[in-house]
Amino acid sequence: MRYQDRVAGIPWERIEAIRNALKGWTALHFIGGEFRPSESGEVFPTLDPSTNEVLSHAARGGEREVDRAAKAAHEAFQRWSRTPARERKRYLLRIAELLEKHADELAVVEALDAGQVLRIVKAQVARSAENFAFYAEYAEHAMEDRTFPVDRDWLYYSLRVPAGPVGIITPWNAPLMLSTWRIAPALAFGDTVVLKPAEWSPLTASKLAEIVQEADLPPGVFNLVQGFGEEAGAALVAHPLVPLLTLTGETETGKIVMQNAARHxxxxxxxxxxxSPALVFADADLERALDAVVFQIYSFNGERCTASSRLLVEESIFETFVERVAERARAIRVGHPLDPETEVGPLIHPEHLERVLGYVEAGLKEGARLLVGGKRATTSFRGEDLSRGNYLEPTLFVGENRMRIAQEEIFGPVLVAIPFRDEEEALRLANDTKYGLAAYVFTRDLERAHRLALELEAGLVYLNSHNVRHLPTPFGGVKESGDRREGGHYALEFYTDLKAVGLPLRPPHVPRFGKR
Structure with a gap:
């Protein structure tokens, strides 16, 4: 398999060398500044989603490894939290530089491990470097807060202090970008980290640890434990020396983590x-809406938390617009993630493919009309055999909002289109779900757009656009999509403690109890 001399700007010989190096490599834990195997010596395989062959291995950690990592993070916190902000800034900028230096290797490893298209992953790696560079600038100024003079007699002021070691549990769809999004603010604000990456895509986490080591970050400031969620993840949630936890993942996992974390x-x-719904009105720029809707559900193999997986279209244009979506879906190029022309690659794991196919079957049983896809893709757009991999044809249903395919997160390239009569019904349908992460509105009526932005039950609303992330803005959802906001200074609310200090400017009257 050789598509051309360079893919996403990376020479093919370099891609092949990286892939071959993974075959004999084991992704280890990184604890207290050192790479370590599991005490048990156990490892587990990580699969290449394009063939389901073993790509590499990772150490299988559990309670003992988490305990060592938590203790290392706790000990390092005593020093790192007192490290001057300008020094923390220099470390973060160094990590950002090294991420850029090693960008090609990181992108190839993640494309192979997660099945994401290489040119898209390369942009994600750039975002990972940007995460560190962005929060490096926050390190020196973000802890500043407010003063509260009171009647010339008192001066109160508030300040922020690092909160402690942070346990970071990350998903498999964009492991490097989504882990650095949490690691960078934690380190910038003086916290230490224990990272537990998803077991289906563990490799770039250990590559990130190599970069941290190259940046000479003090031992214990960043720690990594590989392993399964029910073993290493559960141990991290329960560990008493890790008072803060972040999780990016599915809602049911979040409920379990919340229950277990509540004990501590x-x-x-x-x-x-x-x-997330995409609302398309008849007066919209339909070309822009078409591009955005197709990209937002089918890019990233549909494995995106902000995917516009429900398409709500005004009745007067419903059949025409949905048929245009169908034409585009049929033409999407499914193929190997290293092919420069591929638009949709394999899903992450055979179990996930079966889960997504189960939703296709459920949609058909409930009476949804299948317009496109719905089956495993066995041949690429180039005619290559894809039968060993986890490939799914981009799928489009016409259905109703009550159906499971419209109510439950599928996390694959599956879109359900639903008609609406007017703005009132569009809003009702959009909000009729337990989730509330993102929403997309396409209309030339800006008053309507802003009305809907206020009324849609979502943490993120995009008007006439797909999801374009801007780091200073708050990111997060409502209802069962989440409970916090991160990004910019909003991250301070989680990663720091707010402390109030009172200083009397004149001796205050103090009641003299017990004085006779």
Whole structure:
């Protein structure tokens, strides 16, 4: 398999060398500044989603490894939290530089491990470097807060202090970008980290640890434990030396984590599932809406929490617009993630493919009309055999909002189109779900757009656009999509403690109890 001399700007020989190096490599834990195998010596395989062959291995950690990592993070916190902000800034900028230096290797490893298209993953790696560079600038100024003079007699002021070691549990769809999104603010604000990556795509986490080591970050400031959620993840949730936990993952997992963390009164930041609607009105720029809707559901293999997986279209244009979506879906190029022309690659794992196919079957049983796809893709757009991989044809249903395919997060390239009569019904349908992460509105009527932006039950609303992330803005959902906001200074609410200090400017009157 060789598509051309360069893919996403990376020479093919370099891609092949990286892939071959993974075959004999084991992704280890990184604890207290050192790479370590599991005490048991156990490892587990990570699969190449394009063939389901073993790509590499990772150490299988559990309670013992988490305990060592938590203790290392706790000990390092005593020093790192007191490290001057300008020094923390220099470390973060160094990590950002090294992420850029190693960008090609990181992108190839993640494309192979997660099945995401290489050119898209390369942009995600750039975002990972940007996460560190962005929060490096916050390190020196974000802890500033307010003063409260009171009648010339008192001066109160508030300030922020690092909150403690943070446990970061990340998903498999964009492991590097989504982990650095949490790691960067934690380190910038003086916290230490224990990272537990998803077991289906563990490799770039250990590559990130190599970068941290190259940046000479003090031992214990960043720690990594590989392993399964029910073993290493559960141990991290329960560990008493890790008072803060972040999770990016599905809602049911978030509920379990919340229940277990409640026993220790841990602070949580949960970024969970979504079933985001795209509302297309007849007066919209339909070309722009078409591009945005197709990209937002079918890019990233549909494995995106903010995917516009429900398409709500005004009745007068419903059949025409949905047929245009169908034409585009039929023409999407399904193929190997290293092919420069591929638009949709394989789903992450055979279990996930079966789960998504189960939703296709459920949609048919409930009476949804299947317009496109719905089957495993066995041949690429180039005619290559895809039968060993986890490929699914981009899928489009016409259905009703009550159906499971319209109510439950599928996390694959599956879109359900639903008609609406007017703005009132569009809003009702959009909000009729347990999720509330993102929503997309396409209309030339700006008054309507702003009305809907206020009324839609979502943490993120995009008007006449797909999801374009801007780091200073708050990110997060409502209802069962999450409970916090991160991004910019909003991240301070989670990663720091707010402290109030009172200083009398004149000796205050103090009641003299017990004085006779």
């Amino acid at each position: 009164l841990k602070r949580l930041s949960l970024e969970l599932g979504g079933k």
